[in-house]
Amino acid sequence: MKPQLNEQQLNELAKDLDAIRDEVMADVGERDAKYIRRIIRLHRTLEIGGRVMMPFGFIPPVFAAAVASLGIAKIIENMEIGHNVMHGQYDWMNDPSLHSQTYEWDTVCTGDSWRRTHNYEHHTYTNVIGKDRDYGYAVLRLSDDVKWNPLHLFQFANYLMLSVFFQWGVGLHELESERIRRREIKLSDKKAFLKDFFRKGGRQAFKDYVFFPLLTFPVFPVVLAGNVSANLIRNLWSSTVIFCGHFTEDAETFSEASIENESRGQWYLRQLTGSSNFTGSKWVHILSGHLSHQIEHHVFPDMPAHRYREIAPRVEAICHKYGLKYNTGSFGRQYWTVLKRIGQFSLPDRVRARLPAQVA
Amino acid sequence: MLSTMNTRAPLRWLGKQLFNREDPGAFFDPLLAALNPMWVRGYVPARLQDVVDEARDTRSFHLRPSPRWQGFEAGQHVNIIVEANGVRHHRTFTIASSPRQWERDGSITLTIKRLPGGRITNWMHDNLRGGEIVGVSEAFGEFDLPEAEIPLLYIAGGSGITPVLSHLATLANRDFRAPVTLLYYVRSQADVIGAETLYALAARWPALTLKIFKTEEDGDGALLNDRHLDAVPGIRARQVYLCGPKGLMDLAGNLLSQFGIRESQIQSTFFSAPSAVAADTPLGGEVTFGKSSKSVESGGDAPLLEIAEAAELKPAYGCRMGICHQCSCRKTSGTVVNRLTGKPSGPGEETIQLCISVPQGPVTVDL
Numbered sequence: 001m002k003p004q005l006n007e008q009q010l011n012e013l014a015k016d017l018d019a020i021r022d023e024v025m026a027d028v029g030e031r032d033a034k035y036i037r038r039i040i041r042l043h044r045t046l047e048i049g050g051r052v053m054m055p056f057g058f059i060p061p062v063f064a065a066a067v068a069s070l071g072i073a074k075i076i077e078n079m080e081i082g083h084n085v086m087h088g089q090y091d092w093m094n095d096p097s098l099h100s101q102t103y104e105w106d107t108v109c110t111g112d113s114w115r116r117t118h119n120y121e122h123h124t125y126t127n128v129i130g131k132d133r134d135y136g137y138a139v140l141r142l143s144d145d146v147k148w149n150p151l152h153l154f155q156f157a158n159y160l161m162l163s164v165f166f167q168w169g170v171g172l173h174e175l176e177s178e179r180i181r182r183r184e185i186k187l188s189d190k191k192a193f194l195k196d197f198f199r200k201g202g203r204q205a206f207k208d209y210v211f212f213p214l215l216t217f218p219v220f221p222v223v224l225a226g227n228v229s230a231n232l233i234r235n236l237w238s239s240t241v242i243f244c245g246h247f248t249e250d251a252e253t254f255s256e257a258s259i260e261n262e263s264r265g266q267w268y269l270r271q272l273t274g275s276s277n278f279t280g281s282k283w284v285h286i287l288s289g290h291l292s293h294q295i296e297h298h299v300f301p302d303m304p305a306h307r308y309r310e311i312a313p314r315v316e317a318i319c320h321k322y323g324l325k326y327n328t329g330s331f332g333r334q335y336w337t338v339l340k341r342i343g344q345f346s347l348p349d350r351v352r353a354r355l356p357a358q359v360a
Numbered sequence: 361m362l363s364t365m366n367t368r369a370p371l372r373w374l375g376k377q378l379f380n381r382e383d384p385g386a387f388f389d390p391l392l393a394a395l396n397p398m399w400v401r402g403y404v405p406a407r408l409q410d411v412v413d414e415a416r417d418t419r420s421f422h423l424r425p426s427p428r429w430q431g432f433e434a435g436q437h438v439n440i441i442v443e444a445n446g447v448r449h450h451r452t453f454t455i456a457s458s459p460r461q462w463e464r465d466g467s468i469t470l471t472i473k474r475l476p477g478g479r480i481t482n483w484m485h486d487n488l489r490g491g492e493i494v495g496v497s498e499a500f501g502e503f504d505l506p507e508a509e510i511p512l513l514y515i516a517g518g519s520g521i522t523p524v525l526s527h528l529a530t531l532a533n534r535d536f537r538a539p540v541t542l543l544y545y546v547r548s549q550a551d552v553i554g555a556e557t558l559y560a561l562a563a564r565w566p567a568l569t570l571k572i573f574k575t576e577e578d579g580d581g582a583l584l585n586d587r588h589l590d591a592v593p594g595i596r597a598r599q600v601y602l603c604g605p606k607g608l609m610d611l612a613g614n615l616l617s618q619f620g621i622r623e624s625q626i627q628s629t630f631f632s633a634p635s636a637v638a639a640d641t642p643l644g645g646e647v648t649f650g651k652s653s654k655s656v657e658s659g660g661d662a663p664l665l666e667i668a669e670a671a672e673l674k675p676a677y678g679c680r681m682g683i684c685h686q687c688s689c690r691k692t693s694g695t696v697v698n699r700l701t702g703k704p705s706g707p708g709e710e711t712i713q714l715c716i717s718v719p720q721g722p723v724t725v726d727l
Contacts, residue, residue, distance in 0.1 A: 022701060033446030040390045088685030094448040094710045097386060097402060100685040101676075101711075104380040120678030120686050203377050211378070264681075301683055 005322060010265025016318050017268050021300055024307050032304040033093055039080055039286070046073035054226045055216040067226050071233035072287070077106045078238060079289025080305065086115055088302040107234075108171035110200045113193065117174050123301050127246060127274035128254045135246065135253065137162065137169065138178040141345045143253045148348050155346045166235035167204070171197055237287070240335060245294035248276040249337035250327055271298035272319060276327035277312075278334040285309055295326065403441055403495035404429045409467060410490040416550040417474040418519065419485055420456070424467050425496050432468070432499030434459055434530040435523040435629070439709075440470065441495030444483045450709040451480050454629075455499065456522040456554065458529035471553055473519040479706060503629040505530060506599055509538045513592055515584070515612050517545040517604025518553075523629060524603060525554045532565040541569040541592050545584060545608060547576045584611055589619055596620055602628035641720050643697060648724040649673060650692055658719055663699060665714035668727055675714055675727055682716040689714060694723030 005013065050070025057063035082105030084090070090098040097103075100119075104111045117133065125131035129145035136142045139162060141152045162169050174193050179185045208227040213220035252273040259270070275294040278284075285292050286306075293308035296315055300308075319326040328334075344352050375384025385401035392399040398407060406425040414420045432438070432455055439450045457469035475481045488494070503523050506512060512531075516524045521544060531540065546552050552572060562570040573582040581587075589595055600616060602609050609628055616626060644659040647667050658667045665687055668675050678686030682700050688711050696705050696717035704720060705712060714725075 025701065029445040029447070031446070033443075037390055041394060044388065044391050086685075088688060088713070091685065091688055091711045091713075093446055094450075097381070097383075097389070099688070099711060101688045102382075106380060115684075115686060116678075119684040123684055124679040124681075203380070207378055211374075302685060 005265075005269060007263075007265075009322060010263060010269065012265075013318070013322055014263070014265040014268055016321070017299055017315075020311055020314055020318075021303065024300075024303055024311060028092060028304060028307075032090070032306070035306050036081070036085075036090055036093075036098065036304070039076065043073050043076045043081060046070070046076065049073075050230065051212065054212070054223045055219050057222040057226050058219060063222065063226060067229045067233070070226070070230035074106055074230060074234040075237055075287055078234060079241070079291065080286055082106070082111075083289045083291075084305045086111060087119060089304045091302075106204075108167040108197075108201045108204050109173070110171070110196045113171070113174045113196065119301070123298070125259070126271055126298060127252060128256055128259055128270075130256050131259075133173065133176070137173065138176070139169075140342060142247050142341055143345070144349075145253060145255065148345075152346050156342055159342050163236055163239040164232065166239040167231065168201070171201055241288045241291050243338045244278055244331070244334045245275055245291055247338045247341055248327060248329075248334050249341060250325060251276050268299060269324070271295075272315075272324055273327075274298070276334060277329075278331040279328060280331055282309075284331065292331075295328075397493040398426055404497070405493050406468075406496045408488060408490055408492045408494065411488060414471055415473075415553045415555070416548075417485075418551075418553055419472060421470045421472060421484070421488065422467055423470065423494070423496065424465075427466070429496060430498055431462060432459060434505050434526040435503030436499040436501040437523075438468075438470075438499050439497035441497070442480065442484060442488070444480065444487070449480050449706065450497075454501075454522040454526070456525045458526050458533065460530065460533050471519070471522050471525070473553075480708070501629065503527075503601070503603070503627060509536060511538045511594055511598045512540045513595065513598040513600045514540070514542040515545075515600065515602050515604070515608070516542065517608040518547075518551065520604035520608075521553050522603075524601065525557055527601070528561055528568065529557065532561050532568070536567055538567065539569065539593065540567050541598075542571065543584070543588055543592075544570070544572045545582075545604065546572065546574055548574050549577065584608060584615065586615055586618070589615055598625070600626045602626060641695075643718050643720055645694070645719045645721040645723060647671075647719055648722070649727040650724055651727055661699070661718050663715055664696065664712070664717045664719065664723070664725060667719070668714065668725075673727055677715060680715045682713055685713060687714040688712065690726035691717075692724045692726055695720045696723055 046069045050066050050068075050073055053062055053066035053069060057066050082103065085098050085103045086100050086105070088100035091100050101115070102111075105114075122132055122134040127135055129135055129143060136146070139158050140155050141148065175190055175197070176185060180187055180190075208231060209224060212227060213224040216223050252270075254270055254274070259266070262270075272295060275298045277295050278292050280288075280292055290305035290308045291297060293305070293312055296303075296308035296312055297305065299315065316326045316328075344355060347355075372384065375387075376382065378384065379387040381387060383402060389400045389402045392401070398405050404426050406423040406429070409422040409424055411422070412420050435454075437452050437454045439452050442449050442451075453470045453472055455468050456471040457467070462468050472481055472484060474485050505527060514524050514527070524542065524544075528540070528542070542558075544552075544558075551574075552558070558570055558572075562568050571588070573584075573588070575582045592598065596619060598621075600621060602612050604612075613626070613628075617623075643661050644657075646655060647658050647664065648655045649668065649671065652673060654671050654673070656667060656671045665675065665677055665680065675689065676686050678684035680687075690709065691705070691712045692709050693707065695707055696712055697703065697720050698705070699716040699718055705717075712725075
């Protein structure tokens with residue numbers, strides 16, 4: 001059942017949320033600059049530490065430490081620095097190395113491609129089936145709006161593959177392979193994209209799988225294995241966090257017709273009900289780039305992310321005021337509902353209808 | 361290795377692959393800045409040696425840029441990069457000292473007056489002390505010294521004296537023999553910038569005639585007028601340098617043409633920190649697109665994105681409602697009002713979102 005608010009309530013909702021936004025944005029300054037610089041120093045330290053330890057990885061505990069150090073460095077860079085900087089959360093600092101439109105992150109997907117598909121498409125058309133290609137990444141069926149076909153039976157295996165090779169999947173997202181298969185567009189339309197994809201993908205593979213292993217030639221298998229592991233850790237963690245953001249039980253989806261001439265209030269409502277949070281310690285929030293506060297992130301995508309923790313109680317109160325579900329729970333519980341959703345929607349509707357706990 | 365990473369091509373290429381950035385040397389800046397801020401690579405750092413009171417509301421900031429800074433010519437400006445409340449600001453100031461001083465001890469002097477309502481000049485006066493680090497750009501500007509030994513006339517007003525100080529010190533060092541006259545207009549004795557330098561130069565360098573007019577203390581006759589110019593010997597043969605507030609420059613331009621001085625004989629410059637527009641300035645204004653060298657008038661609350669599109673430019677854009685930052689680009693000067701918050705920006709160089717930025721007065725963007 002989709003929440004129904006009348007026009008006056010929607011206007012009030014927009015006003016309440018704008019008030020939080022105005023208050024925080026007026027206060028943004030020194031504290032936020034110090035925060036992100038501290039996180040960047042931590043990233044540089046972990047990355048350097050991981051790279052330096054890696055050649056000594058023939059000693060098992062050193063290998064574990066090096067992989068953890070490099071893996072966490074990549075996670076922090078992708079989630080708390082890259083993703084958030086590219087959203088323009090730190091544009092106000094006027095620091096060219098933290099500028100949303102020129103930042104390039106440590107992953108296969110180019111910054112430009114991400115800015116188009118994520119910042120614009122996903123954040124503008126959040127959970128609108130057919131317009132938000134992040135919904136299931138055109139690989140998974142996660143709502144009724146997509147018609148079932150027998151291939152969906154194997155979507156759990158697809159999901160595992162997507163998680164393991166997540167950075168490559170994200171990198172290829174803009175290729176829109178499903179539209180090429182349906183012959184809506186031609187592969188040659190994507191020439192410019194593919195050129196950038198191979199350049200950036202090549203750069204990432206060169207760094208982790210060629211340059212650093214060769215630099216430490218006698219121990220290259222150790223370094224190669226360590227770098228592969230660090231990338232794998234980052235892939236699994238980031239895909240898990242991202243899946244918990246919109247694919248949990250009760251996260252709403254929308255049709256294209258429903259967003260025509262959408263008001264700011266309706267846009268806010270869609271962001272609130274289409275996203276889901278998970279709880280955790282301070283470090284869980286930092287390592288998830290504060291996507292653990294996906295709801296707050298979707299209402300205020302360009303607010304410095306560490307502020308989400310502080311405003312969350314007020315956003316939750318607003319949800320309750322208008323009778324909206326504030327979708328949150330422990331990391332384990334939220335992830336379990338994601339797995340259930342992937343599993344249940346792999347089944348034909350007739351079978352799914354007979355399952356005991358029905359997913360919306 | 362860090363110092364060569366930005367200069368040597370193969371190393372630079374490798375740095376780009378490893379660090380995913382155009383300025384790979386700056387990858388380590390966050391750590392280096394914590395160890396020693398003079399080691400950063402992202403901009404040229406300069407250490408403030410000391411700050412001294414120069415005149416009313418005016419201080420001289422003595423800086424030592426890092427050795428990789430490339431120097432300057434007399435009369436040139438630099439952009440100073442300071443960080444106030446987490447925000448990086450760029451402001452242009454003229455170097456008041458001579459290139460010789462920099463060659464001798466590696467220092468330059470910026471003489472900066474508090475601008476009424478100016479956020480950064482006031483912040484610099486209130487917060488910058490000896491030992492702090494700021495960034496400096498390479499020098500720029502074409503207020504050049506004369507190539508030949510010809511008679512000169514300088515007309516300066518207020519803080520417009522700064523490039524003239526650099527010129528005069530340089531000419532005196534060269535032992536310039538042709539006559540040089542300076543007409544310097546200030547409000548009162550307390551406003552004379554570089555007084556010590558000027559009196560010392562006049563005492564030891566016979567070519568210089570120094571005339572300081574204090575408009576508030578000496579009455580109406582102290583405002584620039586034809587008698588002042590009449591008193592300059594051989595004025596028609598002089599090369600003229602103008603630097604001061606707009607009113608003074610306009611007046612000087614008119615008077616000089618009456619004296620039969622051609623425009624090709626006159627060089628003028630005025631660089632001080634631009635001040636923010638008054639809050640009641642109407643929205644709209646002339647928008648200049650720097651990269652495409654186009655300029656259009658805008659009116660009302662049209663945002664820059666629409667203005668650019670109407671001018672047949674095709675800037676990147678996304679949501680058109682201020683959330684996705686696809687259209688963020690550099691504003692190089694002017695004030696814009698944020699449509700969502702209603703707040704005006706500062707006047708300097710910064711990043712703005714085209715789709716929600718409405719010009720308030722003339723604006724230049726990097727499109």
